[in-house]
Amino acid sequence: MRSRLATVVAATAGTFLVGWIGWGVYSARTTERVPYDVLESGDGFELRRYPETVLVETTDDDGTDAFRRLFRYIDGENAASDEVAMTAPVRTGRGEGESVAMTAPVRTADRGDGPVTMAFYLPPSYSKTSAPVPTDPDVRLVVEPPRTVAVRRFSWLATDRRVEARRRVLVAAVAERGLEVRGEPALLQYNDPWTPPFMRRNEVAVTVG
Known part of the structure; x- marks a missing residue:
């Protein structure tokens, strides 16, 4: 009886794991991503x-x-x-970008003290004049000009400690290369909350000159 129960539990867990991984693969392949060109890789970061x-x-x-x-x-x-397609990554950070009045990845700015500024990248088909205008006064449209970005990638959960550790490595590597950091580092997250942690793609990124 115990053997049969253990078999059922193992089979159920296996089915769940396969489905969970399958969702992660499906989500990663079907989510539109912000386009970029890789300029070089190495020295602790990728330049895009x-x-x-x-x-x-x-x-x-x-x-x-x-x-x-x-x-x-x-x-x-x-x-x-309009319903707008979700695009990866989501960016999170501290502080605000340049607002573009009456126009139209998760991005999160570097974690620390103060409010969180989060941004969704809109699909490339939208320009600053064609994107839907927000009706919530706390939501704004922002345009980022063409830029060069240094990025360091990591997986699993983007906890404060893990993000800060990789941010320090990235900033040190960029400084060693003699590149000028412009603005604060940001956290880029490419997956939804239901993606298995070991399949998640996270990046710390900073604009350089």
Whole structure:
């Protein structure tokens, strides 16, 4: 009896694990990503060139509230009532970007004290004049000009300690190369919350000159 129960439990767990991994693969392959060109790799980071991109951004004391606010925007809470495809990564950080009035990855700015600024990259098909205008006054559209970015990638959960450790390594590696850091580092997250931790793609990134 115990042997049969153990077999059933093992089979159930195995089925769940396969389904969980399958979801992670499906999500990664079907989510549109911000385009970029790799300029070089090595020395502790990857150097990329990004084109001009449009983001929808908000600032809040709580990251969960910020995410929900942005999700409502792409779910149709905008002047055009358009549903906007989710694009990876999501960016999170501290501070604000340059706002673009009446226009249209998760990005999170470097973690630390103060409010969280989170941004969703809009699909490349949107320009600064065609993206739906937010109806929530706490949500804004932002345009990032073409830029060169240094990135260090890591997997599993993006805890404060792990992000800070990789941020320090990235900044030190960039300084050793003689590149000038412009602005604060940001956390880029490419997966939804249901993706297995060992399949997640996270990056710390900083614009360089």
